Amino acid sequence: MRSRNPVFSRRGFSRDNGYAGFNTAPQAGGPAVGTQGNPYAQGNPYAQPSGNPYAQNPYAQNPYGQQDVQTGTPPQAPAAPGRMTMDDVVARTASTLGVLVVTAALAWALLPVDDAHLSRSYGIGIGAALIAMVLGFVQSFKRTASPALILSYAAFEGVFLGMFSSVVDNRIASGAAMQAVLGTMAVFVAVLVAYKAGWIRVNRRFYGFVMAAALGFVLLMVVNTLFAVFGGGDGLGFRSGGLGIVFGIIGVLLGACFLALDFKQVEDGVAYGAPREEAWLAFGLTLTLVWIYLEFLRLIAILNSND
Numbered sequence: 001m002r003s004r005n006p007v008f009s010r011r012g013f014s015r016d017n018g019y020a021g022f023n024t025a026p027q028a029g030g031p032a033v034g035t036q037g038n039p040y041a042q043g044n045p046y047a048q049p050s051g052n053p054y055a056q057n058p059y060a061q062n063p064y065g066q067q068d069v070q071t072g073t074p075p076q077a078p079a080a081p082g083r084m085t086m087d088d089v090v091a092r093t094a095s096t097l098g099v100l101v102v103t104a105a106l107a108w109a110l111l112p113v114d115d116a117h118l119s120r121s122y123g124i125g126i127g128a129a130l131i132a133m134v135l136g137f138v139q140s141f142k143r144t145a146s147p148a149l150i151l152s153y154a155a156f157e158g159v160f161l162g163m164f165s166s167v168v169d170n171r172i173a174s175g176a177a178m179q180a181v182l183g184t185m186a187v188f189v190a191v192l193v194a195y196k197a198g199w200i201r202v203n204r205r206f207y208g209f210v211m212a213a214a215l216g217f218v219l220l221m222v223v224n225t226l227f228a229v230f231g232g233g234d235g236l237g238f239r240s241g242g243l244g245i246v247f248g249i250i251g252v253l254l255g256a257c258f259l260a261l262d263f264k265q266v267e268d269g270v271a272y273g274a275p276r277e278e279a280w281l282a283f284g285l286t287l288t289l290v291w292i293y294l295e296f297l298r299l300i301a302i303l304n305s306n307d
Helices: 086-110 118-140 147-171 176-196 204-231 241-271 276-305
Strands: none
Touching (some): 086 241, 086 276, 118 147, 147 176, 147 276, 176 276, 204 241
16 A cells, blocks of 8 residues: 655556556456556456455456546445445544644653753654654555554654644744644645535546656755755755745645545545555555645744744
8 A cells, every 4th residue: 555645655656556556467347458557547446357366356347447437436336345435544544643643742742842952852853753754665665554554654753743843833933833733624624625526636637747746846845955954054945935935835735636636546445445454545644634734834934934
């Protein structure tokens, strides 16, 4: 299971990825050879190859293999034991975010950011962020979801977010953390409503545009960071002043686009009868929400530093 987040994702580019990937051979009920490479190609991405020795797969001879030509969405498959449901996704998302929020609250309370303890708190927070990044990459490159890895990622990411939020809230802009939380919630609800209403159409063109934009955004941020580390100051200025505000808004918009991709992935998984372990798509949703929250927090910090 892999996320669509560009920092952690290989989905759609793996030869052994059974969902929306560049498969080397078509699966029963799946897309024809000419559609391989399209993460939104028609056909059931979860259908098993014929001759599966392990199970009688009700989706192998897939009567649901074509998307609705009017809406572009897959028809709903009947519920079956061992198949992912929306309740599974909600439960795993709640558990992942719950671990993240609890560890963030503990870090906020236990890692003081006064002058006497700031260096120690910074060190712990940055160390937790690096561990979370490694765990995220490991999970992203695994073929199956590992709940232990995902929840460990959420715990360490929560420590970093708690420390970072406390620094911004106590030393730069009082109330910034709550504002960032409310902004993240508002974006989540807005994208969900727009997606369910059909105002956002997630197709191959949308996917390609978002991935290209995200790749360019990430590369610019990496270059800016390198200039800041080796040249000092604010690097190329992409994270401060007017440019910082522009790139912060772009970051939030990209996060909103990735939410739409996450919703599409969940919807397709439920409709096509994905295995229950795919409900750990909660990992991708968590990554996207963390992305949006951090962009809001940076925006608020920049706006207050310019006052």
